[in-house]
Every structure is written in structure tokens, then in C-alpha cells.
Amino acid sequence: MAASMFDNEELISVCYQLLRLSLLLLFVFVAYKTALRVIFTYRIRHRYNDIPYLPRHWAAGNLVNCGERLSPSINHHPDYAFEDIWNELGQPPAYMMDLAPIDRAMLIIADPTIAEAITQPSPEYKHSLPKSNTLQTLTRLVGDHSLVLIEGDEWRTQRRRFNKGFAPTHLNTLIPLVVSKTKVFLNRLKDHARIGDDFFLKDPASDLTTDVITQVAIEKDFQAQTVPEGQGPKSTFGILTSIKTMSSLTEKTGQGFNFVAYLYPQRRIKEWIYDRLYTKAVYNEIINKLPSIKQGDSSADKKPSTVSSAKAIVNLALTGLDPTPSVLNATVSQVKTFLFAGQDTTSTLIQWMALELSKSYPSSPLYSEHHRQIRELLCAEHDAVFGTQDPFAALDILSKADANVDEILGPKLPYTTAFVKEALRLNPPGGSARLVPLAPYDPEYPNHKGQQPYYLDLPAWTHSKTGEHHEAIRIRADGLRFYNSHFLIQRNPNIWGPDAHEFNPARFLDRSGKGSVDELEEAMNTHKQPNGSATKTETNKGDLPHPYHISTLPTGSFRPFERGPRTCIGSNLAYMEAKIVLSIMARGFEWTKVGLDGTKPKPGQVVYAGTGKEDVKVGESKGWQVWGINQVTTVPVDGMRMRIKLRE
Ligand code: HEM
Numbered sequence: 001m002a003a004s005m006f007d008n009e010e011l012i013s014v015c016y017q018l019l020r021l022s023l024l025l026l027f028v029f030v031a032y033k034t035a036l037r038v039i040f041t042y043r044i045r046h047r048y049n050d051i052p053y054l055p056r057h058w059a060a061g062n063l064v065n066c067g068e069r070l071s072p073s074i075n076h077h078p079d080y081a082f083e084d085i086w087n088e089l090g091q092p093p094a095y096m097m098d099l100a101p102i103d104r105a106m107l108i109i110a111d112p113t114i115a116e117a118i119t120q121p122s123p124e125y126k127h128s129l130p131k132s133n134t135l136q137t138l139t140r141l142v143g144d145h146s147l148v149l150i151e152g153d154e155w156r157t158q159r160r161r162f163n164k165g166f167a168p169t170h171l172n173t174l175i176p177l178v179v180s181k182t183k184v185f186l187n188r189l190k191d192h193a194r195i196g197d198d199f200f201l202k203d204p205a206s207d208l209t210t211d212v213i214t215q216v217a218i219e220k221d222f223q224a225q226t227v228p229e230g231q232g233p234k235s236t237f238g239i240l241t242s243i244k245t246m247s248s249l250t251e252k253t254g255q256g257f258n259f260v261a262y263l264y265p266q267r268r269i270k271e272w273i274y275d276r277l278y279t280k281a282v283y284n285e286i287i288n289k290l291p292s293i294k295q296g297d298s299s300a301d302k303k304p305s306t307v308s309s310a311k312a313i314v315n316l317a318l319t320g321l322d323p324t325p326s327v328l329n330a331t332v333s334q335v336k337t338f339l340f341a342g343q344d345t346t347s348t349l350i351q352w353m354a355l356e357l358s359k360s361y362p363s364s365p366l367y368s369e370h371h372r373q374i375r376e377l378l379c380a381e382h383d384a385v386f387g388t389q390d391p392f393a394a395l396d397i398l399s400k401a402d403a404n405v406d407e408i409l410g411p412k413l414p415y416t417t418a419f420v421k422e423a424l425r426l427n428p429p430g431g432s433a434r435l436v437p438l439a440p441y442d443p444e445y446p447n448h449k450g451q452q453p454y455y456l457d458l459p460a461w462t463h464s465k466t467g468e469h470h471e472a473i474r475i476r477a478d479g480l481r482f483y484n485s486h487f488l489i490q491r492n493p494n495i496w497g498p499d500a501h502e503f504n505p506a507r508f509l510d511r512s513g514k515g516s517v518d519e520l521e522e523a524m525n526t527h528k529q530p531n532g533s534a535t536k537t538e539t540n541k542g543d544l545p546h547p548y549h550i551s552t553l554p555t556g557s558f559r560p561f562e563r564g565p566r567t568c569i570g571s572n573l574a575y576m577e578a579k580i581v582l583s584i585m586a587r588g589f590e591w592t593k594v595g596l597d598g599t600k601p602k603p604g605q606v607v608y609a610g611t612g613k614e615d616v617k618v619g620e621s622k623g624w625q626v627w628g629i630n631q632v633t634t635v636p637v638d639g640m641r642m643r644i645k646l647r648e
Pocket residue numbers: 131147148149159213337338339341342343345346349428429430431432433560561562565566567568569570571573574
């Protein structure tokens with residue numbers, strides 16, 4: 001009895017000692033981690049002290065003051081908050097958001113020369129700087145092997161496989177298909193014009209871009225534009241519902257992290273179910289295509305004359321490849337990527353273009369004479385190219401087998417192209433976030449086998465309020481996160497002039513209107529090659545219709561599709577869709593913006609937008625008429641509620 005009691009006491013004492021030891025180890029571990037954080041935070045503050053930043057808290061850095069501005073309750077895309085902060089700091093080329101000790105510091109970029117440095121190939125990074133790890137929130141939506149996420153040789157291999165599907169020569173063969181889908185879109189618009197109801201342009205525009213991208217990518221017609229909600233692919237477990245649900249469940253970066261929402265079990269289960277449904281549906285579509293890909297299409301090299309004879313992008317990418325599991329997995333990822341990237345981006349472009357058209361009618365509260373002139377120029381171009389008989393003739397002309405679509409959608413429509421570009425300049429649907437890997441010695445990541453230190457040059461600048469001059473500086477940037485804010489860069493008045501916030505396609509045109517817009521953009525982007533072969537074209541400003549004309553601006557000032565090796569693969573497709581749609585929207589309909597209609601709310605005023613049935617609170621205004629919110633890409637806050645009628 002005495003012996004067993006002794007054993008028990010000894011056991012308790014051993015347990016006690018073990019507990020003390022564990023606590024001690026835990027304490028040492030926490031102390032070690034805290035020390036690393038302190039060193040890390042100190043280093044960040046010390047290293048980046050010369051870069052403009054908002055006043056920061058000694059412990060929380062900019063987490064509090066930036067967090068307040070980016071808070072989701074404000075319900076603007078973070079870009080709008082970044083612009084406020086940028087103005088407050090005197091419009092520097094870039095500024096720092098110090099998120100230490102919780103996260104890395106982030107450089108918010110408003111200047112094209114810095115944006116170029118991180119997106120063009122460099123001796124350290126041949127495919128440009130790696131994407132930021134914050135993009136990993138997209139993994140479920142687009143798959144592990146998505147072009148958007150992967151790096152290095154894997155990215156290069158995938159990009160090469162899919163480039164041919166997005167090359168202009170191939171895209172031209174798809175025009176009849178895009179036109180046939182645009183005809184359905186047109187019929188829906190005509191229905192709204194006949195009824196005279198208020199509708200959300202987002203709905204027909206997104207259905208159109210969905211139909212186009214599913215056809216173009218996998219040759220599958222889900223008929224998003226005609227299938228009613230709740231049926232077929234739009235039923236509870238249908239593929240189109242799965243895409244929408246996956247997109248809505250994707251964590252939005254830049255607006256803080258909501259733990260409760262993230263861990264909410266129902267959300268996780270929903271995500272799991274829809275991910276499986278979506279991935280399986282895409283996988284099955286690809287598998288079903290394999291036999292015909294293997295057989296090869298005897299008409300492959302002929303110019304297809306009908307909608308159905310155009311080849312899907314995925315066919316081109318799989319031709320000649322052994323469909324191993326890894327090839328198929330990567331293909332599923334790319335198709336998921338195209339379905340995501342090809343929908344909302346182009347759909348929002350269509351919506352912003354309609355907003356600009358609406359400002360050209362005197363009945364609109366947003367009316368301006370300037371916009372009326374723009375519409376007249378646009379319609380005059382369409383009259384000249386498509387004739388004056390039928391405002392929708394473009395669709396018939398473009399779908400003719402012998403139509404020279406290259407010529408029509410290119411040099412013949414310079415004003416249309418300029419209009420599309422200007423809409424993209426003011427309303428870019430995204431930006432680019434990059435991350436410099438850490439150098440090996442960094443105490444925060446002692447085992448990191450990183451690259452050599454990475455340096456970045458920030459140009460000289462003058463404070464917009466105080467006039468104080470700041471010299472150019474060079475910063476050590478390993479471990480730093482960058483955000484190329486296309487919104488800031490493309491609205492920067494120091495680059496685009498004092499009317500940077502005004503819609504004016506003339507920035508992209510020469511005075512005669514004859515010049516190809518793309519050539520002019522090329523002129524802007526021509527820069528000295530390492531061998532000195534090409535230099536920026538000197539343009540005679542006197543001949544230009546806008547003093548801050550595109551060809552006179554720094555390289556990379558216009559970058560809605562990003563630039564460098566990681567530029568958007570779908571830009572030509574997006575331009576093609578936008579131009580075809582604009583060719584019917586401008587001459588065919590009179591647009592009136594309803595809901596958020598331009599009675600410009602005062603900053604701080606609570607704003608309501610229509611849902612069709614009732615008005616809902618969309619947040620506090622910052623003085624914008626219609627603005628973008630963050631739904632993975634930037635989309636108009638109110639779904640672009642419109643009323644239209646046929647133009648007489
Ligand atoms: C108005 C329309 C569009 C805009 C403004 C746009 C913009 C962008 C931007 C800014 C990026 C760079 C993203 C980053 O750096 O993280 C990007 C990449 C990409 N986009 Fe688009 N996009 C549009 C339409 C499309 C379409 C129609 C497709 C495909 C069908 C597409 C597919 C992609 C892909 C695959 C990438 C990743 C490219 C790579 O890293 O190799 N996009 N896009």
C-alpha cells in the first residue's frame with residue numbers, strides 16, 4: 001500500500017515536472033517567435049522608412065488606419081481606399097502599407113515605371129516577379145495548376161500550350177460564334193427595350209460572356225442566355241450554378257480576413273460540394289472530347305465557315321498530347337481559369353461602356369455635351385463601316401464567311417477601339433499582386449533557400465500638396481509584396497493629365513482619326529532594348545487631339561491586361577467581344593442609368609442601389625456616381641441597373 005502510494009506521488013511529480021518543462025519550452029518558443037517578429041518589424045520599418053506611408057501605430061503599424069479604410073462595410077473596392085490614401089500622401093509614385101507584425105509590408109504602386117520593373121523579365125526573374133501568395137485564395141475556383149497561379153517552367157509549358165488558342169488567327173475563326181451569341185444578347189436587349197423595364201445589365205452581359213467563353217474554351221453550349229434560372233446548367237447543382245457559387249465563396253483579398261465566415265462549417269461544406277461538382281463537370285467535358293481530338297479534325301486547317309466548325313481552345317491545347325492524368329489535371333485547371341477569367345471581366349467592361357453611353361443622352365442626370373459628341377463620333381464610325389440602314393447590321397456583316405474581320409475589327413474601327421480602351425482605363429477589373437521571395441538569411445524564414453537580394457528603384461517625385469521634392473531612391477525589396485493598382489496608375493493625373501478621371505477616347509486617337517489605335521499604344525510602349533535597337537517614338541504633340549496622348553506617356557501607363565510575360569492571355573478575345581457588342585449598343589439603343597443615376601452623393605452619405613424590387617443600402621458614398629466593389633474582380637456596385645429604348 002505504502003509502495004503504491006509512493007509510486008503515485010512519484011508519477012504525479014514526474015507529470016508535474018513534464019508540465020513545467022512543456023510550459024517552459026512553450027514560453028521559449030513564443031519568446032523566440034516574438035523576438036523574430038520584433039526584428040522583422042524593426043527591419044521593415046528601418047528599411048522602408050524613406051517610402052511614404054500613413055502615420056503608423058508603434059505595434060500595429062498601418063493595420064488599424066488602413067484597415068479602417070479598407071473595411072468591407074464601406075463597400076468599395078480596396079482600390080478606392082488606396083486612392084484616398086495616395087492623395088493624402090501627396091500622390092507619390094508608390095507608398096507603403098506596413099502590415100507588420102501580422103503580415104508583410106506591401107508597396108502600393110501608382111507609377112508605370114515601377115509597375116514595369118516588377119512585371120517585365122529581369123536577370124533575377126526571367127518570367128517577371130512571382131505572383132503574390134495572396135492569390136492562393138483562388139485555388140479552389142481555378143485549380144492548383146491554373147495559369148494565374150503557377151510559376152517557372154510549369155507556367156511556361158502551360159502558357160505555350162494555350163497561347164495558340166488565343167492567337168488572333170485562331171480567334172478570328174471564332175467570330176461567327178461570338179456573333180451568334182451576341183445575337184441572342186441583342187434579342188434580350190430588344191425585349192427590355194420593348195417592355196421598358198429597369199434591368200441589371202450585369203445579367204444579360206454575364207450570360208453572354210459565359211456563353212462565349214464556354215463555347216470558345218470547350219465547345220460547349222450551356223445556353224446561359226436562354227435557359228431560365230433553376231433549370232439545366234442553372235439548376236441547384238448545375239455547372240453554371242457551381243461556377244457562380246464557387247466564385248461567391250472565394251475569399252476577397254484586401255478587405256481583411258473574416259475568421260468566423262471562413263471557418264463557418266456550412267460554407268466549407270458548400271465549397272467542397274460545389275468544387276467537386278464543378279471540377280467533375282469540366283473533367284467530363286474534356287474526357288468526352290478526347291476521342292474526337294485523337295481522330296483529328298480533317299477540316300482543322302481550313303477557315304471554318306460555320307459556328308460549329310470552329311475548334312475549341314482545349315482541342316488545340318490537347319492535340320498531339322498523351323492525355324496523362326497530369327496533362328488532364330492541368331487542362332481542367334486552365335478551363336476553370338478561362339471560365340472564371342473570361343466572364344466577369346468582359347461583362348463588367350460591357351457594363352461600364354453602357355454607363356458612358358448613357359451619359360450622352362440629355363434625359364440622363366449624367367448627361368454631358370462631351371459625351372454626346374463622343375457617341376456621335378462612335379456612331380458615325382459604325383455608319384461608315386456597317387451602313388446606315390440597320391443599326392444592328394454589324395452582326396450580319398461580321399458573320400459572313402468572306403468578311404475581312406481582321407480589317408473590320410482592327411483598322412476600320414479606331415474610334416470603337418479607343419472607346420473600349422478608355423472604358424478599360426477608367427475601370428480596370430483587376431490589378432496584379434507580386435511577391436519578392438526572401439533572401440536566405442532572413443530570420444523570419446531561416447530555412448528559406450531564396451534568391452539574391454532584390455533591389456527596386458523608385459522615381460523622384462513632388463508632393464502634390466506641399467510641393468516638396470523627393471529624390472529617387474533604391475530600396476531593398478526581398479520579402480516585400482507589391483500591388484500594381486491599375487486603377488491608380490490609369491487614373492494618375494501626374495501621368496494622364498488633370499482630366500485623368502474624365503472619359504475621353506481621344507487619348508488613344510490621332511487627330512485624323514486614321515491612325516491605328518494599337519499602333520499608337522505601341523508607340524507609347526516602345527522603349528530602349530538592351531541592345532539599344534528601339535527607342536520611344538518622339539511624337540509631335542501639336543498633332544495630337546489630347547495633350548496627354550497615349551503615345552507621349554511613359555511605357556506601361558495603360559495596362560488593364562497587365563504587361564510582361566504574365567500579361568492576360570485573353571486580351572484579344574475580350575477586345576473582340578467588347579467591340580462587337582459596342583457596335584450594336586451604341587447605334588441600337590438609348591441608355592438611361594437608373595438607381596445610382598448620377599445625382600452625385602456627398603462623401604459619407606449613405607447610398608442605396610436598386611435590386612429591381614427594392615432599394616438596398618450599398619454603403620457610404622465617397623462621392624462617386626457608380627463605383628466598383630470587390631467580387632474577386634472589380635464589378636459595378638449595382639449590377640449596372642439600366643432602362644433602354646430602341647433609338648429612332
Ligand atoms: C476585359 C477583360 C479582361 C481583363 C481586363 C483581364 C485582365 C487580366 C489581368 C490584369 C491579368 C493579370 C493578373 C495577375 O497578374 O495576377 C490577367 C491574367 C489572365 N487572364 Fe485576363 N483579363 C480579361 C479577360 C480575360 C479572358 C477573356 C480570359 C480567358 C478566356 C482571360 C484569361 C486570363 C489568364 C489565363 C490570365 C493568367 C495569364 C498568365 O499568368 O499567364 N482574361 N487578366
